[in-house]
Amino acid sequence: MSGQSLLVPGELSPTRSVPGNIRRPEYVGKPMPKPYTGAEVQDAETIERMRVAGRIAARAMEEAAKLIAPGVTTDELDRVAHEFMCDHGAYPSTLGYRGFPKSLCSSVNEVICHGIPDSTVLRDGDIVNLDVTAYLNGVHGDNNATYLCGDVDEESKLLVERTREALNRAIKAVRPGRQVNIIGRVIESYAKRFGYGVVRDFTGHGINSSFHSGLIIPHYDSPHATTVMQPGMTFTIEPMLTLGTHEYDMWDDGWTVVTKDRKRTAQFEHTLVVTETGAEILTLP
Numbered sequence: 001m002s003g004q005s006l007l008v009p010g011e012l013s014p015t016r017s018v019p020g021n022i023r024r025p026e027y028v029g030k031p032m033p034k035p036y037t038g039a040e041v042q043d044a045e046t047i048e049r050m051r052v053a054g055r056i057a058a059r060a061m062e063e064a065a066k067l068i069a070p071g072v073t074t075d076e077l078d079r080v081a082h083e084f085m086c087d088h089g090a091y092p093s094t095l096g097y098r099g100f101p102k103s104l105c106s107s108v109n110e111v112i113c114h115g116i117p118d119s120t121v122l123r124d125g126d127i128v129n130l131d132v133t134a135y136l137n138g139v140h141g142d143n144n145a146t147y148l149c150g151d152v153d154e155e156s157k158l159l160v161e162r163t164r165e166a167l168n169r170a171i172k173a174v175r176p177g178r179q180v181n182i183i184g185r186v187i188e189s190y191a192k193r194f195g196y197g198v199v200r201d202f203t204g205h206g207i208n209s210s211f212h213s214g215l216i217i218p219h220y221d222s223p224h225a226t227t228v229m230q231p232g233m234t235f236t237i238e239p240m241l242t243l244g245t246h247e248y249d250m251w252d253d254g255w256t257v258v259t260k261d262r263k264r265t266a267q268f269e270h271t272l273v274v275t276e277t278g279a280e281i282l283t284l285p
Contacts (some may be wrong), residue, residue, distance in 0.1 A: 054141025067212030
């Protein structure tokens with residue numbers, strides 16, 4: 001694995017503004033969102049709105065990823081995604097969610113998830129996950145991907161490629177009538193072939209008008225994940241695989257989650273809707 005030094009917190013830039021005409025999620029300015037009390041199955045009109053929000057989230061992530069290179073700060077990636085979403089009438093869902101201060105999550109190397117964009121400068125050989133969610137017309141679209149920065153070592157490249165494949169395999173396992181634990185079973189069995197850890201405490205989730213509806217999608221084979229998938233159900237799958245342990249520590253910022261052994265980790269995510277025959281990805285650019 002790359003011999004990069006471990007990450008340390010950087011400096012935060014001022015909070016970015018969102019034009020006043022852009023609709024905010026109800027949780028902005030509050031310590032936490034209202035509990036979701038609606039259904040996990042969405043009607044066709046809601047799903048269509050989620051396709052639009054998901055497309056903007058995917059395109060915003062692509063635009064930010066174009067800048068990934070040695071010498072670029074994670075704050076600059078945040079700026080690009082923020083401006084893209086605002087320019088397309090969408091609110092960056094993470095901005096103000098439970099106090100999160102930025103418009104995307106940037107998780108580099110040993111950061112499993114929820115890294116906060118700041119003055120951290122990307123280095124040659126880093127891997128960086130961008131997690132972007134857009135809120136538009138009352139619904140959210142959530143996606144993430146892990147990118148290579150410069151000349152990345154083979155072990156890290158394989159981790160990234162195989163994490164993407166784990167997501168693809170999990171999506172293919174989605175079928176109405178199946179319990180959601182098939183998703184984690186597929187991911188975990190694939191990851192075990194390579195000796196990877198599978199993060200357990202951070203999961204996929206139901207998503208619709210709520211950023212996190214309460215539905216949990218584990219990425220390991222959980223006997224408790226017995227919810228049966230139904231056509232119209234919307235949720236994310238976002239496996240986090242590690243080169244070592246699945247256990248983690250959290251920085252003092254209350255957000256940044258790092259592997260306990262500080263080995264590298266990768267993640268990929270799509271928002272999906274269950275169809276009559278499988279799954280449709282709603283976060284395609």
